[in-house]
Every structure is written in C-alpha cells, then in structure tokens.
Amino acid sequence: MAGRIPQEFFDQLLGRVDIVEIIHSRVPLRRAGHEFMACCPFHAEKTPSFSVSPRKQFYHCFGCGSHGNAIGFLMAYERLEFLDAVEELAHLAGLDLPETTTSDSASALPTKRLLEWISQADHFFRQQLREHPLRQRAVDYLRQRGLTGQIANTFGIGYAPPGWENLGKALNGAGANSADLIAAGLVSMDEQGRARDRFRDRIIFPIRDRRGRAIGFGGRALDGDTTPKYLNSPETSLFHKGSELYGLYEARTQNRQLPRLLVVEGYMDVVALAQHEISYAVATLGTATTAEHIDRLFRTADDLVFCFDGDRAGRAAAWRALTVALPFLRDGRQAGFLFLPDGEDPDSLVRAEGQAAFARRIQHSTPLADYLFDELRGQGDPNTLAGRARMAELARPLLEKLPEGHFRDLMQERLRKEAQLVNTRLRPPTPTAHLTEDHSLRLARTPVRRLIALLLYRPMLAQQTTVEDLVLPDDNRPGMQLVANLLCALHSNPELTAAALLERHRDTPEGAILERLAAWKPQIPDEEYQFEQEFSDIVATLKRRDDLPDRLPDLLMGRGTARAFSTEEREEILRNLLKAKRSN
Numbered sequence: 001m002a003g004r005i006p007q008e009f010f011d012q013l014l015g016r017v018d019i020v021e022i023i024h025s026r027v028p029l030r031r032a033g034h035e036f037m038a039c040c041p042f043h044a045e046k047t048p049s050f051s052v053s054p055r056k057q058f059y060h061c062f063g064c065g066s067h068g069n070a071i072g073f074l075m076a077y078e079r080l081e082f083l084d085a086v087e088e089l090a091h092l093a094g095l096d097l098p099e100t101t102t103s104d105s106a107s108a109l110p111t112k113r114l115l116e117w118i119s120q121a122d123h124f125f126r127q128q129l130r131e132h133p134l135r136q137r138a139v140d141y142l143r144q145r146g147l148t149g150q151i152a153n154t155f156g157i158g159y160a161p162p163g164w165e166n167l168g169k170a171l172n173g174a175g176a177n178s179a180d181l182i183a184a185g186l187v188s189m190d191e192q193g194r195a196r197d198r199f200r201d202r203i204i205f206p207i208r209d210r211r212g213r214a215i216g217f218g219g220r221a222l223d224g225d226t227t228p229k230y231l232n233s234p235e236t237s238l239f240h241k242g243s244e245l246y247g248l249y250e251a252r253t254q255n256r257q258l259p260r261l262l263v264v265e266g267y268m269d270v271v272a273l274a275q276h277e278i279s280y281a282v283a284t285l286g287t288a289t290t291a292e293h294i295d296r297l298f299r300t301a302d303d304l305v306f307c308f309d310g311d312r313a314g315r316a317a318a319w320r321a322l323t324v325a326l327p328f329l330r331d332g333r334q335a336g337f338l339f340l341p342d343g344e345d346p347d348s349l350v351r352a353e354g355q356a357a358f359a360r361r362i363q364h365s366t367p368l369a370d371y372l373f374d375e376l377r378g379q380g381d382p383n384t385l386a387g388r389a390r391m392a393e394l395a396r397p398l399l400e401k402l403p404e405g406h407f408r409d410l411m412q413e414r415l416r417k418e419a420q421l422v423n424t425r426l427r428p429p430t431p432t433a434h435l436t437e438d439h440s441l442r443l444a445r446t447p448v449r450r451l452i453a454l455l456l457y458r459p460m461l462a463q464q465t466t467v468e469d470l471v472l473p474d475d476n477r478p479g480m481q482l483v484a485n486l487l488c489a490l491h492s493n494p495e496l497t498a499a500a501l502l503e504r505h506r507d508t509p510e511g512a513i514l515e516r517l518a519a520w521k522p523q524i525p526d527e528e529y530q531f532e533q534e535f536s537d538i539v540a541t542l543k544r545r546d547d548l549p550d551r552l553p554d555l556l557m558g559r560g561t562a563r564a565f566s567t568e569e570r571e572e573i574l575r576n577l578l579k580a581k582r583s584n
Contacts (some may be wrong), residue, residue, distance in 0.1 A: 005086070007261040007504060009098055011493060013086070014500045016093040019057045019070045023357050026077055034526060041077060042066045043331055047307025053521075056456065057499035060519040061344045064331060065404060067515050069499035079299050081210045114238055115213055117184045122214040124170050125204040132161045134473050137222055138203055145268060146351050151275045154251060156206045160199035160219060167197045185216060185233040199231065205267040207232075207239065207285070215239045218246065218267050218285065230266070232285055243292035246270055247282040252300065254279040260303040262338075262362060263289070263321070264346050269307075272347035276355040278362075281307075281346070289321040302333045305365045307346055310339040319375065322368060323468065326401040329368070336365035367409060373418055382418065392419040400426045448479035449513075451538045453520040454531060455486050456498040462490035470539060480542075482510050 020036055023029060029036035040061040049063035059179060062069040074085035090097050127154075129135055138159040142152060160167065168178075168187050178195045181187040187195045202219030209215045215224060216233030233239050247270035251258060254274070262281040264270060280301075284293055289306070297304050306321045318337050325335050338361055340349060346397035350358045356580040366374075376394050379388030395415050402408040410492035412426055454461055471484040489504065490496055498518050505511030522529040 005098060006122050009095070010086075010501050010503045011496060013089055013093055013095060014057060014069060014071075014497060014503060015495060017057075017070050017089050017266070018054065019059065019073065019499065020052055020054050022070050022089075022092075023052055023059060023073060034573055035521075040064060040066070051496075053323065055458075055498075056518060057497045058502070058518050062519075067519055069502055071503065075299065081296070081299070084210060097313065111238065113180070114184050114236075115215070117171060117180055117186065118216070118238070119213050120171055120174060120176075121167055121184070121186050121217070122156060122158070122206050124167055125160055125199075125206075125217070126156060127158075127538065128161050128166075129159035132159060134161055135159055141203065141222060144503065145269060145272065145347065147275055151271060154254075154274070155247075156208075156214070157271070158204040158206070160197065160202045160204050162201040164194075164196045164200065167199070183236065185236045185239060188234075195434060198233070198558050201226070202231065205246065207244055207246055209238075209244075210249065212249050212253070216244070220267065230286060241285045242287055242290045243296070244285055245282040245293060245296060246285060247274075248296070248300065250274070251282055258301045260305065260362075261297055261301045263293075263297065263304060263306045265308070265317075266345070266347070269346040271348055273358075276358070277352045278350065278355060278359060288317065289324050291324055291327075294321075294325050297361070298328050298333055304333075304335045305338055305362055306335065307338045307340065307362075309345065310342060314339065318371070323398065323401070324370060325368070327403060330403045331405040331407055334444065335368040337368065337371045338362060338365040369414065373414065373486050377418070382420075388419040395419070427443075446479070447538050447541055448477065448483060449517060451483060451535070451542070452479065452486065453517040454535050454538075455483075456489070456501065456514065456518045457522075458531050458535075459496055459498065459501070461531060463486050463494065464535060465539050466491070470542060477542075482513070485510075514553050 003308075012477070019074050020029065023038075024036070027038050027041045027050070029038045030048075031037075034049075034053075035047040036052040036054070038052070039045050039048050040051045042061060042064055043064040043066075045063050050059065050061045052059045058067065058069055059073055068076065069152040070089055071082070071085045074080050074088055075504050078085070078088075080088065087097055111432050129138055142157065147157075156182060168181060171181060171186070178187065178189075181195065182189065186198060186375065188198055189198050199217060201222050203222065205218040205220070206214040207216045207218060216236070216239035218233075219231045221227075221229050221231070232241055235241060246267055250270075251261065258280055260280055262273070262278065264283050265275070266283055270281045270283050273279070282297070284290075294304075304325070306318055308318045318339070322337070323336075329335065340346070344352075346358070372395075376391045379394060380390030382391060392415065395418075399408065399411050399415060402411060408426070467484050467487045470487070475481075475484075484503060489501060502511060502518060505514055
C-alpha cells in the first residue's frame with residue numbers, strides 16, 4: 001500500500017457491507033440454516049460446498065479450501081488488488097477512502113502529492129522525446145529496435161536528456177522542493193549537497209500501478225559506456241521493486257480477458273513483444289521472481305509462462321521462479337517455462353522470426369511438472385537405487401510446498417513413478433503461500449485454538465473474561481498472545497465481526513491460523529450448542545496452569561468438546577499439555 005489506511009476504517013467498512021449481498025450479486029446463494037450455500041466459483045463442483053456465514057461475514061469452501069472476508073472475495077473473484085477491492089467496497093458502503101501519507105511522520109508527504117510530482121516527471125520525459133534538441137538520438141535508438149511511435153505512446157516512453165538539473169529545475173518551477181523530489185525518487189543529493197537528476201541521457205520507461213499512475217521509472221542508457229545499462233527508481237513509499245511488474249497495467253488494458261501472462265526479464269522485451277501483437281508480457285524489474293510477483297500474476301491470469309535465456313544464469317533464474325511459484329499452484333492454475341536459444345532474447349527473437357513462430361514457442365513451453373522432474377533426474381540417476389532415493393529426497397520438500405488439491409496429488413503420484421517408490425506421504429502444506437508457518441500455533445485443535453474458534457464464531461463470548469484474568473504477563477503458552485490480542489480488540493469494540501478480526505491480521509502467520517479456525521462450525525444446531533458453557537470451561541482450564549496433565553479427561557469430555565477431537569488430535573493435546581507442564 002502507498003500509505004496506511006487506519007484500522008478504524010476497515011472496522012467500519014466491514015461492519016457496513018454484507019458479504020451475503022456482495023457474493024449473491026455474483027454467485028447465486030441459497031439459504032441452508034443460518035448460512036448460505038453455493039457451488040464454489042473457484043473450482044468445478046456439482047455438489048455445493050461453498051458456505052457463506054452472515055454471522056461471521058466470512059466465506060469458506062470445504063472443497064478447495066478458499067476462504068476470506070468481503071475484501072478477500074472481491075480480490076479472488078474479480079482479480080482485484082487489495083486497494084482496488086477496498087475502494088470497491090467503500091463505494092458500495094458510501095464511504096470515502098481516507099487520505100494516506102507516505103510514512104507515520106507528522107510531516108510526511110501525502111501520497112497524492114508524491115503521485116503528482118511523479119506524474120509531472122512522466123509528462124516531462126515524454127515531452128523531451130518530442131521536443132528536446134538532442135531527442136533524435138533517442139528516436140533513432142527506438143526505431144533501430146523496431147518500435148513505432150504508436151507503441152512508444154502506448155507505453156508512455158520518454159527521454160531524459162543529458163544534464164544534471166533538467167528535471168529538477170522544471171519541477172522546482174512548478175512548486176516542488178528538493179525534499180519532495182528526493183521522496184519521489186526523482187533526484188538525489190551529491191557530496192556537495194546539490195540536488196541532481198537521477199535519470200540522465202536515458203530512454204525512460206514509466207512503471208505504472210494498477211490504475212495506470214506512474215509510480216517510478218526505468219531508464220535505459222543511450223551511451224554504451226554508461227553503467228548501469230538499466231537504472232530503476234530507488235525504493236520509495238510508492239515504488240517497491242520486489243513487488244512491481246512492468247507492463248502489467250498495459251497488458252490488462254489491452255486485453256479484455258487475460259488467460260495467460262508471459263514473464264520476461266526486460267522493459268524492451270515487453271515493448272517489442274507488444275509491437276508484434278504479443279500484448280500479454282510483463283517483466284520483473286531486474287530482480288529475482290518474488291512471492292509478491294507470483295501472487296499478483298496469478299490474480300490476473302491462471303496460466304503463467306516464464307521466459308528465460310537458456311544459459312546457466314537463465315536456468316538458475318527459472319529454478320528460483322519455480323520454487324517461489326509452487327505454493328501458489330492451487331487447482332486450476334498452471335505454469336510453464338520457455339528457454340530461448342543461445343544469444344537470443346524475446347526482443348531479438350520475435351523480430352527475427354515473427355509473432356506466429358514466437359507464439360508457438362509460448363504454446364509449447366515446458367510444463368512446470370516436466371521441468372521440475374527433468375531437473376531432478378539430472379541430480380539423481382533414475383537407473384540406480386541410490387539415484388532414485390536422491391531424487392525422492394530432493395523432490396519431497398518441493399512438493400510439500402504445493403497447496404492441497406488434485407495437482408498436489410498428481411505430483412505425488414508422479415514422484416512415486418519417477419523414483420519407483422512403493423509409498424510416500426507428503427506433509428500438509430503451509431497455511432498460506434507466502435508466509436512462514438508459525439510452529440508455536442499448530443493447526444491441531446488445542447484448547448487455545450478451540451477458544452479462538454469459539455471467539456470467531458461468537459465474538460460476544462469475549463465479554464465473559466478479561467485479558468488480565470486469562471493471560472499472564474509472562475504467559476508463553478502457544479497461542480495465548482493471539483488470544484490476548486483478540487480479547488483486547490473485542491473489549492474495545494464489541495461490535496467487531498470475525499471478518500474484521502481477520503482483517504486486522506491480514507498477511508501475518510496469525511492471520512493464516514485465524515482463517516483456518518474461522519471455518520469451524522458446530523456439528524449440531526446453534527440452538528442446542530452450549531457456547532457459553534464450553535467457553536467458560538476452556539477459560540477455567542487455561543487459568544489453572546499447575547495441573548494441566550491431570551485435567552486432560554475433563555477438557556476432552558467438556559460440554560460440546562469431545563465431539564470435536566479425533567484420536568490424533570487428543571494425542572496432540574496431551575503432548576501440548578505435557579510440554580506446558582514441563583515449562584512451568
């Protein structure tokens with residue numbers, strides 16, 4: 001996010017919107033008791049397993065595991081970025097998005113102000129390409145690369161002329177000061193304390209956000225001796241190189257439907273491919289592929305093809321992209337790899353062989369599964385027992401990154417065949433694709449987790465206890481700090497829904513745990529379930545820290561509790577209780 005939206009706004013927003021209305025306008029729902037059901041919009045099914053809870057303001061599919069609040073649903077269903085989904089909901093709720101700033105400092109620049117200076121810089125660079133006396137050097141370079149004026153205009157390509165103060169003086173004249181321009185990444189200070197333009201004698205490629213607003217720039221040197229050849233804007237409050245993708249905005253605007261995205265390495269590759277009617281290419285900004293990149297890509301299209309040079313560096317970059325992409329490959333998504341001939345890049349190759357031939361290369365790219373096992377076979381000889389064991393050893397941690405689903409099952413079956421294994425089991429995948437699992441909060445339903453599940457199902461239960469009464473200052477029991485956070489939030493704002501509580505923990509390990517626990521619901525009708533008594537029993541159990549192992553039978557046979565635990569879960573509870581006993 002460019003700036004921080006106050007938490008109070010999210011609480012108010014999620015308190016106003018009705019997730020049932022949001023989803024029903026897109027996916028027909030039918031009532032089923034206290035909830036609503038439908039066939040899941042995120043995977044193919046004939047029997048409805050997609051549940052929407054008006055009480056929690058939360059949806060969950062028991063088939064594919066997708067879940068979330070109203071913001072998460074719009075992000076998944078409409079393929080929106082986080083802020084776009086928030087703005088859409090705010091519009092429906094009749095709320096104005098609060099003005100954000102670029103830091104928590106009282107003197108911080110508003111995001112709107114920074115965007116204005118970057119927009120003016122964008123206009124300045126494009127104007128220089130049309131009017132500057134030295135512009136012909138830049139024009140000749142673009143023509144040499146086979147680009148037309150139309151494609152240059154589509155991507156907003158500009159020119160930064162030679163000189164140390166061209167842009168700075170122009171924007172100073174419009175009212176900007178040096179602090180503004182430094183914050184925007186447009187100038188830097190030299191050793192004598194003078195403001196100097198960051199981009200000089202370079203072709204300029206504006207990098208746009210999801211709305212098409214310039215948030216940074218990439219510059220390609222015109223002088224062959226200038227280093228670096230490509231220069232990006234520095235990290236700013238608006239521009240984060242590890243999460244942005246060049247050309248994504250243009251790809252979305254030029255294609256009404258985007259079933260596929262081609263991921264390449266350079267600005268010119270994206271522009272040259274678009275010139276040849278391959279308008280669905282994007283580029284990382286000189287960095288390795290990150291989880292943030294993969295998340296954004298899969299929010300836009302279900303089919304990714306990564307295009308790399310066929311040399312050692314290209315193969316290393318491809319393997320990095322594969323390992324990062326694995327946790328995001330839920331059913332319905334796919335990824336492939338296209339390796340180019342030696343000495344070629346997408347720009348040169350598409351100009352040499354044309355659109356049709358290059359499109360065929362994309363169509364016949366190597367599927368991720370084939371690439372993965374090809375690489376593993378190169379590290380372990382499948383003709384020997386030791387080689388097959390090595391292959392299995394290397395493959396297992398990779399396959400364990402895959403989310404649960406048919407693709408994970410098929411990959412496991414292929415591992416059995418490739419390594420000629422009789423049987424192999426993978427560990428469950430981590431709760432989210434891009435977060436480290438918090439091992440102190442295990443997914444087995446311990447008493448603490450049971451308490452959290454009850455709080456999410458009925459937030460009003462929080463009024464039965466206090467943080468001070470339940471959680472001691474030195475309490476290091478797994479999950480108790482999360483319990484304390486939930487109780488504090490619900491005491492200060494008793495109207496919070498489960499959806500609002502989840503939003504407070506978005507993109508955190510605790511948030512991943514909460515999402516899983518929010519899917520819990522009683523196996524008997526609410527009217528028959530003794531929520532208050534069970535909550536009270538667990539609270540009383542957690543207060544008594546000195547005799548934990550002795551209380552296991554009481555805990556498991558508490559009202560409404562025994563039905564929820566399997567034999568494996570009871571064993572896990574016993575281990576946790578014994579561990580807590582030893583730590584006291």
